[in-house]
Amino acid sequence: MAAIFSSPTCVEVIEAIQDYLPALYFAFSRGRTELLAEELGREWDFLTSGEKRSVRWMIQEAEENNPGLFGPRRQNLRRLLLQGIGYHHAGLSPLLKDLVEKLYESRLIYVLFCTETFAVGVNFPAASTVFDACRKWDGQEFRPLLNREFFQMAGRAGRRGYDPVGRVFVRIDERFPEQTGFYREDEVEPVRGRLTISPNTVLSLLHWKTDAEIRCLLEKNLSVYQSNKESRQLRQEVHRLEEKAAELARCFCPDRGQPCCELYRVKLRKELNQLKKSKHRNRADSKLRRQEIQILLQKGRKKCRYKVCLDAAKKVRRLEERIHLLHKRLKQLEKHSRDYVRDFENVWGLLEKLGYVQGRELLPRGKFALYVHVQEILVTELVFSGILLESPPVEVAAILAGVDYQPGRDEQVIPPPFSLERVEELRRFLFQSGVPEHFCLWSPLPAALAAAWYEGATFDQLLGMTNLQEGDIFSILRREIDLLRQIERAAGEDRVLAGLARELRRRLDRDEVAVVGV
Amino acid sequence: MANKKETGVRGKRRPRRRRSKFVLPAAPLQLDPFQEEAIAALLDGYTVLVAAPTGTGKTLIAEKLLEHILAGGKGAVYTSPIKALSNQKYRDFGQLFGPERVGLITGDLSINERAPLLVMTTEIFRNWCFASPGELEHTSHVIFDEMHYLDDPERGTAWEESIIFAPPHMKILGLSATVPNIQEIASWMAEVRGDVVKVIEERCRAVPLEISWIAPGGDILDEEEARMEIAERQEIRRWRRHYWNDMMAAGREEFDF
Structure with a gap:
């Protein structure tokens, strides 16, 4: 219809592809999936009355076990599900995600608006997949989807046994037509090694592995393997090019570089021309040089087939440029493959300075950090500085929730009724001692949520304290439970600390936050 | 157009064609x-x-x-x-x-x-x-x-x-x-x-993929058409920007008078 000035909508997309349902409609923000679902829901209803009955029945069944399933925030989803429309993203509570997945598997959802996570792992095939956009936020910037990412999602189209082909639709955005993606499966990106050296890796290596094994990790990891392989190829290429250059140079005669050689004369003529045009042409040294050149040029040219030499010289120059580039890349690679040994020694040095190790021997701090796998330095210091044991348990729950938490834009939680200054102070001290920030990530943001949950608040009360979504709160608390298990293990003989960790975990692992139905 | 607008329970649009009921495909007995x-x-x-x-x-x-x-x-x-x-x-x-x-x-x-x-x-x-x-x-x-x-x-x-x-x-x-x-x-x-x-x-997909593009307005395009469509839209945008710049310039001139 009046497409020219309308903002592009999913309604017209779905109208165009209505013969290819069910569809997975990939969008790259949570808000966008909800917005699109709402938009479609205003105009479309996909279910027959029989199907609606099934949906209602499945919802009822799910709600019987969990009365607050849709909570205050997801009533719109219930309405949409009854029209055969759904949305699915990491902000939903796991139980609700489960329900949406079950409905989808029962073929009661015809259009599911979802984020990338729906395409990882569990296979939910569809008749078609739609891409709302071809760019995603990767934590730092909006960037185009990789071929690999595109096909991971696109590949959900096409159900074995029903669809002759899987249809993939990429929406052209009227406002940003140039951002439309074109993807090829034979251009999928290669896998690169991504090893990084964390304090825990260094401690684990020092404690459990031999020198030979340590060397194996540092010198034979995938990244080094790949750059060594590239270096080898580059060196071969350099060798080949050098041989070629030598071959070409064979046509040069002993007179090369003499005034009678045309190669040299070409060079001289060029220089002469430049000197004539230069703005310094009236300076004494310029005049002198010009005379010199003219004298040289007056000596006659040797009679030879100089064109062969000119040609060869040009080719040699080009080869030399290429060789130069290859050498540059080789140097880069060489530097890179040394990085792991350097990284390892840097972290080792830091751990020595902080009193975690002495040579290869682990000290008490090191032995503790050995069993901690997130922000191991910060967590260990929280224990050894006494902060965890001296603070009331509710504050400990609050502090640990913030470990490794990186708040997103405009996330808000009411502040907790106590001060977290000691943690901030500890972090400042660690920064001063040379601990890099990424080994010390912590945020006060989730503190109040964990404290309230520890003290027995309901999940709806937590939702009232923040604009974070159900799924976020769930994962903050699950991650804390994970961390508490690590601390309990690391505490070893320290009964008091282990007891504290266990008690905290017991109080956090309940109701909506407990994992059920596994 | 008419059958597209066929109205449903709450006066909302319904899919044009109901697909026949799905049958579960038998699991492939033969291994690939x-x-x-x-x-x-x-x-x-x-x-x-x-x-x-x-x-x-x-x-x-x-x-x-x-x-x-x-x-x-x-x-x-x-x-x-x-x-x-x-x-x-x-x-x-x-x-x-x-x-x-x-x-x-x-x-x-x-x-x-x-x-x-x-x-x-x-x-x-x-x-x-x-x-x-x-x-x-x-x-x-x-x-x-x-x-x-x-x-x-x-x-x-x-x-x-x-x-x-x-x-x-x-x-x-x-x-x-x-x-x-x-x-x-x-x-x-x-x-x-x-x-x-x-x-x-294994390079072959069990079900091959067919990629299409959807233009604003809902036309389904193949790759070539999509590239043309995009080029055209960019052209329009450039033209519009030009047009606006001219208008603005004209406006300013008028204003200067």
């Missing part, structure tokens, strides 16, 4: 050649990498291997990149092999840790390789699902350390989406583990 090949290599005791598009039946290879391992009284570890997937696999394997033979270990949860078949996150497996390789003495295989996570900037390390430090007696089955350098990864694994690594690649 690449599945046969992979299973044969695994039973011969090789470390195997399988690269195939989603939905082609990589899981079936893993299931056949697990069946064999459990029947032989050995143990196996199955790792997956995300918790939701681990939970799902735990349920699936429980149904397939009996819940008493399957355990689940993630950072925040562990169930039936002594079971011969353990589903875990790759991070947990990595920790075991360091701290308690003894626990893996009777475990003959580790299966890495979605092994292309090696390339994940944040989590790839766990896969890499697992591959390098998995006890030497263990064989690996790596399941990966299509990656162009699977052969390179195999040679690296062969070097670092001192083991023979077989690569099995």
